[in-house]
Amino acid sequence: MSDDQKNGVERTTDHGKPRTESAKAPKPSKERAGSRRSSNKGIVTGVLSAVVILAAGGGAVAAAGMVPGPSGGTNLEARQADVPAGRSLGVCPEPARLVTGTEVGTDAQFSPVSTTATSALNAVVLSTPAGTVPGSGITALGGKNVAEIAKAPTSTPSPTPGPPVLAAAAASVSPVDSPTVVGADPIGNEKASLSANLSYSATDGDLRGLAAAQCQQPGNDAWLLGSNTALGRTAVLNLSNASETPATVNLDLFGHQGQIQAPGARGLLIAPGTTRSVNLAGLAPNESELAVHLRSTGGPVAGTIQQSVLRGLVPGGVDFLSPGAAPSNLQVMTGVDIQDAAALKALGGKSGFSDAVPALQLAVPGSTDAVVQVKLYGANGERQLPNGGVVTVKGGTVTSLDLDGVPAGSYTVTASSDVSFVASTRIARGAKAESPTDFAWSPSSARLGSQHLVAVPRSGQRFFSFGVPEGRASVSYAPVTADGKVGKSVDIDISGGTTSLIELPATADGAAVAGFVVSASGDPVYGAMLLGTKDRADVSVLAIQDAAAGLEKVPVTVGY
Template identity: 60%
Template sequence: MHNDARTADPAPVEETVAEDAVEPPRPRARRIPRRETLAGLASALVIVAAAGGIVAAGSIAPQPGGSRSIPAALAAVPAGASLGVCPGPARLLEGTEAGTDPQFSPESATANSAVTGAVLSAPGGVLPGSRLSALGGAVAVEIAKSGGRPGEGTGPQDLVAGVLAGHKVEAPTVLGADASAGLKPSAAGALKFTATDGDLQGSAAANCQAPANDLWLAGASTTVGRTSVLVLSNPSSTPATVSLELYGSAGQIQAPASRGLLVAPGTTRTIVLAGLAPGEKQLSVHVRSAGGPVAAAIQQSVLRGLTPGGVDFIAPGAAPAARQVMTGVDIQDAAGIAAITGKGGFDDAGPTLSLTVPGSADAVVEVKLFGRDGQKALPGGGVVTAKAGAVTEVTLAGVPAGHYTVSASSDVSFVAAARVTRGLTAERPADVAWAASGVRLGSQHVVPVPRGGERTLVFGVLENRATISYAPITADGKIRAAATADVAGGTTTSIKVPEKVDESEVVGYVVSASGDAAYGALLLQQEGREDVSTLAFMPAATGQEKVPVTLGY
C-alpha cells in the first residue's frame, strides 16, 4: 500500500495590524544542513508509522452494533405435508333464494361421487403416511401407515404408489400425505361426479386442490337458468376471513356482502353468486383469505327450460400473468355449433375463452389454437382488446372439430379459462366444462384418473419440441413402464387411457416433461352421452426449499 504523507499547514494565528503598517522585507531562505533534513524525515516516518498503527488498531477493533453487516445465510425450510381439498358432490339449489346459507334438494337417484388418488413412495419403496379424511379431520380411508416398510419397487427409481380407487364420498374431503425424508410427498387426487337423471345430468370433475390465501376462478354465470355456488373450505385449524372481488363484463362489481366472510376451521361455507352479482353472463371471482388458507370451487349448472344444460366444478386457474395456457379443450363441429348457438337461450352452448384483466390498463391479447395438425386460425383473427377491470369473451368456434391447446398472451397480466361444451341438439341434455389455465410440466406430476368413461391425456407444446413420459399407476400399487411422446411445437397430442394394464385397473399416471414448455390435462367423456369434464395437471411436488435469513439487531 502506498502512503502519501503530507505536512499539514499550521493553524492560523490571529494578529492585530495597524491599517498603515507596511510588511517588512522577507529574509532570504536559510540553507538547511543535510543532517537536519535526515532527522526531519526520520521524525516524519515515525509519525506515519504511528498513524498506521492507529488505523490498523481501528480496523480490528469491534465496530458499533448498528454498523455491522452479516451476510444472509440460507436456512432449510422443513418440508410440509401434501394437502388437497376435494369438493363434495354437486347438489341442486332448492328454489331461487340467494344468500350465503342456501338450501339444497336431495341428489338424483343415479348421482355418484367418488375420489380417486395416488401417493408416490420415496425411492426404495417407502410410502409416506397418507389418508383420505373428512374436512373436520376424521379419517375415512387410510392409504398408507406412517413409516411403512419398503415394498417391491417395480417403477422408475424403484417407486411404488399408494392408491385410492374410486372411494365414494358424500361431503368435502381432504387427501393428505406426510412429509418423508425431509421432502414433500408427491400426491394428488380428483373428485368425479356423474348423474344420468335429474337437472344435474352430466359429469363434473375437480382436482383436490391445495388450500391457499389467493385464488382466481373464471367462468361463472348468474343469468336466468344458470346457477353458480361458490364453495369455500377451510381444512386448517385457523379461522379464515374471506373477501371476494367480483368482475363482470361491465367492470368490477361492488357487493358489500362479499367482504369479511368467516369460514371456521374444518368447515365449508357456500355463497350463491347471484345474490352478489345477478344477471352476469360472465363472472370471475378473486378469493382472498386472511388467516387460514382455503380451497375454493364454483359448482356451476345450466338449465334451459326443462332441459339440463350441464354441470361442472369451476376450479382455480393460474394467477394473473402475461400468458395463460389451457389444454384439453374439446371443440365440436363448427357447423353444428353455429346452428345450436343461433337458437334462443343457447348462446352459451359453444366454446369460448374468458379473459379477465384485474389491472387498470387494457390488454391486447393474442389467442392461438393448436390442434393435432398445428395452429388453426380463428375466424376473428385471434387478436382482441380485453378491457381493464372487466371480463371479455372470445369465441373459439369456427375451427375443425378436435382437441386443442389454447394459448393467450399479452403485455398486461390477465386471468383466463376456456369453456368446453358437448351437445348439438336443443331437445337433448348437454354438458359443459371449464378448462382452467395450467402450469408448465416439469418432473413427476401425479395425475389421478377417475373411473369410468373415455379418459384421454392431452398434451400441448407451444414452440419447438418436448418429450413427455407417462407411466401408468395401477390399482395394485405398481408404477408400470413409462411410454414417451415426442410432441412437436405448435401441436396437441391426445393419448387414450386404457382401462387396465396387465389385468390391473389404471388409476393414475406419473408424468414428466423435458425440452420446451409443455402443458397437460385429462379429458373425461362418456361414450353414448354428452358428458364432458377437463382437469388441468396439478403442479409437481417441490424439493426442500432454502430461504435467506438475515440476522440483525
C-alpha cells in the same frame, strides 16, 4: 334474517363441535403464592446484580469509546435456511347438489340430485426413490377418518445407487357425501407426491352431466373463471377450511361492465373444519361472465364453484370450476376438445344457447386495458382465428371470445399480452337444442416438469392432452395400478405448435389403472386430462397439477 342471509350467503355447516373451556381461573395455592414471592425476590436480586455489573463495566465502555466504530451497518452473507417439509394436502369438494328454494339474497338450500347420481374420490400416493410409500389417508373435513391409503412406514431406507424404484398406494371411495381431505406425511424432509380428484355423474335430473375437480392444496389467493348467474344458471361458491385456524375470506367480483361492488362479499368467516356455500347470484345477479378473485387471511382455504345450466326443462350441464394460474402475461390451456363447427354455430345462434359453444374467457384485474393475442394449436399445427385472434379487454372487466368457428379437433389455447390477466376456456358437448347438453372449463395451468402424479377416475373415457406451443418436447407417462405398482413408461415426441390427444387404458398388467406419473422435457409442455362418457354428451377437464416440491430453502440475511 341475518346480515349474511340478506347478502346471499349460506349458513356455515359445521362438521365437528367446537370445544369450550371454562373462563374461571383457578385460585392460586399456597405453593404458587410461595413461588411468586420467591420469583419477586429473584427479580430484586437480579436488578442489584445488574447495577454491580454496569458499574464494573464502565471502564470497558469508556475504553471501547476510544476505538473507532463502524461507519455503517454491516450485512453478512445470506445463508440458505432449510424449511421443514409439511404434510401434503388436497381438499376435495362435495358432489354436486341441487339448489332449491333460493331467491336472491337468501341462503342456498340443497336437495338430493337424482336417483342415478354417482360420485367417487380417487387418490394416489407415490413412494420415495427408495420405494417407501408415506403414511396417508382420507378424512372428512371435520377430521373423521374415511379411508386409509397407506400405513406409516416403520423405517425410511436411503435410496440405493441406480435408477429409482418407485411404488405407490391408491384408494377409491364411493359414494362421497361431504367435503373430504386427502393427506400424506413427508418423508426425509420432502413433501409426499399426492394426487386426488372427485368425479360426479348423473343421467337424469336437473344436474345431468359429468363434473370433476382436482383435490386442491389450500391457499390464500385464487382466481376462478366461468361463473354465470343469468336466468337458468346457478353458481354456488364452496369455501372449505381444512386448517385449525379460522379464515376470513374477501371476494372481488368482476363482470363484463367492470368490478361489482357487493357488500356481502367481504369478511366471510370460515371456521376450522367447515365449508361455507355462497350463492353468487345473491352477490352479482344476472352476470353471464363473472370472475371471482378469492383472498383469505388466517387459515388457507380451498374454493370451488358448482356451475350448472337449466334451459327451461332441458338440463344444460354441470361442472366444478377450479382455480387456474395466477395473473400473468401468458396463459395456456389444453384439453380443449371442439365438436363439429357447423352444428355448434347453429346451436349457439338459438335463444338461450349462447353459452353452449366453446369460448375463451379473459379477465384483467388492473385498470389498464389488455390487448391479448390468442392462438390455437391442433394436431396439424396452428389454426387461424377471426380478426387474427386479437381481442382487447378493458381493465377490471371480463370478456369472452367465441371459438365456435374452429374446426373439430383437440387444441391447446395460448393467450399473451403485455398486461397481466387470467384466462379459462369453455368446452361444450351436445348439438341439439331439445337434448341435454354438457360443458366443462379448462383453467390455465403451468408448464409440466418432472414426476407429476395424476390420479384418474376408475370409469368412463380418459384422455391426456399435451400441447407444445413452440419448439419441440418429449413427454413420458407411466401407469400406476390400484395394487401399487408403477408400470413401464410410454415416451412420445411432440412437435412445436401442435397438440396430442392420447386415450388412456383402463388396465395395465391385469390391474385397474389408478393414476399416471407424467414427466416432460425440452421446450414448454402443458397438459390436462379430458374426461367423457361413451355415447353421452358428458365432458370434464382436469388440469395436471404441479409436482411435489422437494426440500425448500429460503435466504436469511443477518445484519446490524
